[in-house]
């Protein structure tokens with residue numbers, strides 16, 4: 001699920017504000033930042049504040065000690081050291097900027113795509129990255145300098161490309177980590193394109209680690225560039241810290257103090273960058289820990305549906321009384337270790353009519369979620385799916401491209417997950433996450449989406465919709481998060497709602513409310529609903545029909561009352577005996593909850 005910018009009236013402090021405050025609480029980071037700022041400003045202003053021309057040779061003043069005219073003395077050629085260091089700072093900073101930019105450009109997008117899509121792109125990109133890492137860097141640099149000259153740009157770009165595997169691997173592993181997060185699934189279910197998911201949800205997560213690593217890399221770039229100058233591989237006419245250090249060593253016997261100034265310039269800058277990077281890492285890490293600490297369990301996730309647009313989706317209108325969803329002979333398998341496929345769903349056939357609730361029950365691992373994900377088109381790439389028919393509103397889902405499925409998930413199917421907190425992106429406000437799918441799918445303005453979101457929040461029983469709209473997920477209780485996700489799920493009027501154990505993560509009292517809410521919304525909107533659960537008590541509460549799954553197959557399927565009064569399959573009887581011992585008959589439950597059917 002996703003989001004738009006909330007209105008700013010009651011917004012809590014944004015994540016960036018918390019990070020800044022955490023950073024400012026670290027004195028070392030602040031001092032390092034100030035030192036860096038001073039170095040950057042002094043280097044930029046070098047043409048105006050340097051007391052002398054950095055290239056002016058006055059042999060008569062060779063190796064002059066510090067004086068008013070030359071505050072840091074002069075080098076072996078009588079050039080003013082302070083002026084050369086100020087100008088040299090520009091070179092060092094430019095070197096760092098070029099190298100880090102090249103490393104980011106080569107490493108980060110590749111890591112993002114490799115981590116997100118895996119498969120062949122990952123294999124190729126990882127191979128290239130490993131190859132780059134195995135190259136002898138100094139030899140490559142010497143070859144580049146020999147063929148392209150000692151210009152700063154080609155040298156530092158080469159170094160950046162050679163360093164890019166570092167950022168590639170960092171980004172790739174961060175993306176692989178976040179890709180497993182449920183809020184990414186939620187974003188997919190809400191119909192967001194891969195580009196928006198990567199840009200909005202994943203990029204924000206990798207930004208911190210990439211920034212931190214880049215600041216270290218910047219320090220390394222300064223050292224590398226200075227080292228090249230020191231070894232005589234730079235341009236002798238270009239004032240630089242490394243070049244000054246090299247000259248100082250040449251005159252070490254006569255004026256050993258000359259190494260101090262360029263050494264301090266390099267050491268101080270690199271140290272400040274490292275400390276700054278470490279403080280940045282701490283502040284980002286602190287924010288993340290805070291969020292996780294407030295995590296509360298709860299259910300549902302938002303999705304959207306949209307105005308029915310058969311032309312857009314290529315669907316044909318369903319016959320008036322025909323089922324909304326038809327699944328015939330669905331099978332899902334995964335590659336096994338011995339090369340044979342492991343079948344996790346086999347020969348599953350079911351249908352759901354508009355306004356009908358189908359319960360999909362079975363023990364853990366019986367294939368309920370895999371069946372749901374197959375319908376939603378959200379199985380991982382390694383899954384093999386086949387079905388004789390898989391139709392939603394008359395449209396065959398199995399032949400659709402991922403792009404059309406994306407749109408369908410936004411427009412016709414919605415999903416309410418088991419763990420609501422994990423399905424909300426901690427970096428965005430509830431309002432943002434609720435309104436983005438609506439704006440995107442329903443093509444409505446920000447203010448309309450906000451109005452709609454506030455109404456939905458009120459409808460799902462959130463006591464202060466405006467406040468919740470502006471809140472971040474960690475500020476919600478589990479039950480509230482669950483309601484928010486249900487609001488998101490119905491926000492674009494889906495026709496089919498798949499709720500996967502929506503009450504697992506909340507306490508018993510909230511469970512009852514959530515089930516009642518789902519049932520009310522389903523009836524109000526005449527949605528077809530699949531309720532995935534292992535609890536026959538829940539089935540008794542809100543389902544019209546039940547399909548009992550075991551070991552990937554449906555072993556019995558019939559109307560709820562019939563199933564309860566006449567369970568035929570041995571497994572169904574066992575389920576009934578074990579889970580319904582304390583359950584009340586449906587009518588009695590409805591009466592007690594004041595529900596009219």
Ligand SMILES: Nc1ncnc2c1ncn2[C@@H]1O[C@H](COP(=O)(O)OP(=O)(O)OP(=O)(O)O)[C@@H](O)[C@H]1O
Pocket residue numbers: 334344362363364365366367368369370371380534
């Ligand atoms: N990516 C995967 N690769 C291989 N097997 C998988 C994969 N995902 C799920 N499975 C297997 O598919 C089977 C069915 O899983 P599924 O999640 O559908 O069960 P479930 O009935 O929903 O269980 P639960 O109630 O615990 O969620 C399980 O045996 C599971 O190990």
